Amino acid sequence: MIYTVTLNPSIDYVMEVANYQSGMTNRAGKAIAYPGGKGINVIRILMANGIEATALGFLGGYTGEFISRTLDGLGLKTKFTPIADTTRINVKLKGQSETEINAPGPVVTMAEWEGFKQVFHQLTPADIVIFSGSAPSSLPVGAYDELIALVLEKQARFVIDTTGDDLQRALPAKPILVKPNRDEVQALFNLADTSMPSLQAAGRQLIDAGAQNAIISLGGDGALLFTAEHTYFARPIVGQVKNSVGAGDSMIGGFVASWATSADVVAAFSLGVASATATTFSDDIATPAKIKEIQNNVEVVEI
Numbered sequence: 001m002i003y004t005v006t007l008n009p010s011i012d013y014v015m016e017v018a019n020y021q022s023g024m025t026n027r028a029g030k031a032i033a034y035p036g037g038k039g040i041n042v043i044r045i046l047m048a049n050g051i052e053a054t055a056l057g058f059l060g061g062y063t064g065e066f067i068s069r070t071l072d073g074l075g076l077k078t079k080f081t082p083i084a085d086t087t088r089i090n091v092k093l094k095g096q097s098e099t100e101i102n103a104p105g106p107v108v109t110m111a112e113w114e115g116f117k118q119v120f121h122q123l124t125p126a127d128i129v130i131f132s133g134s135a136p137s138s139l140p141v142g143a144y145d146e147l148i149a150l151v152l153e154k155q156a157r158f159v160i161d162t163t164g165d166d167l168q169r170a171l172p173a174k175p176i177l178v179k180p181n182r183d184e185v186q187a188l189f190n191l192a193d194t195s196m197p198s199l200q201a202a203g204r205q206l207i208d209a210g211a212q213n214a215i216i217s218l219g220g221d222g223a224l225l226f227t228a229e230h231t232y233f234a235r236p237i238v239g240q241v242k243n244s245v246g247a248g249d250s251m252i253g254g255f256v257a258s259w260a261t262s263a264d265v266v267a268a269f270s271l272g273v274a275s276a277t278a279t280t281f282s283d284d285i286a287t288p289a290k291i292k293e294i295q296n297n298v299e300v301v302e303i
Ligand SMILES: Nc1ncnc2c1ncn2[C@@H]1O[C@H](COP(=O)(O)OP(=O)(O)O)[C@@H](O)[C@H]1O
Pocket: 180, 181, 182, 216, 217, 218, 219, 220, 221, 222, 223, 236, 237, 238, 239, 241, 244, 245, 246, 247, 248, 249, 251, 273, 276, 277, 280
């Protein structure tokens, strides 16, 4: 079984404000609430690629109910741990450019945290756990380390998409995949610039530190994949960009959907790129039809 873990889910409240002006009263042309949080986007893409998974994490309050109801409606399997506090709302402003304001997240009590960890005792060596996104600040520092230790104890495998110290500390535990974007990898390694040679050196550092595979995603400039022996580049795909929220999550979902059924890492990277691009060219997370349409345009070259 594949599990997605979203410690800090969100309602993504997307407001389209054509001429957004800071410090003024703005009126949105359109406002839509989506179930969000990185692992929730990942499981939606796994499903779009025909792979069954179970969504784990914390949900609470009226926002948690909205997410739970929406995911049920989409036919997704979920096993969220209920919390007394209220799941966050993240605001995404779409004007000339996209502005994101992500909230810190709810209080998770120690009893709720202990309850959540119980689920990990049921893991088997066949399982893959995908950890995605930030942890609410009320969780202990090192919450991800504790969860990774539980995964390893059961000889299961994991993917992690987070930033900073949490990402750095996860590397020696040999994640199947990590996927920082350009800004995240620059911050992680204190890179002076994000030229190709700097990014290639950073990708190698991720592998040397323990990652089995590492993607550095470059937004509209494509993506790099690093394996133990090879480096690949996915050329950018040109199209009408509608939404970049969830692009990175879609890349993880596409990669794992393919990798879970075949060991061909380039095929997995290609499905990751197709899924990410398909989401970027859609209003919401990509549909199976959109992913199929984009798949023909993916070009991966070894560099
Ligand atoms: N403007 C764009 N045009 C085409 N593809 C895009 C665009 N933005 C993102 N993508 C696709 O989505 C992937 C992930 O996007 P990126 O912005 O790097 O990740 P994140 O959402 O994690 O910040 C990119 O590597 C690319 O394949």
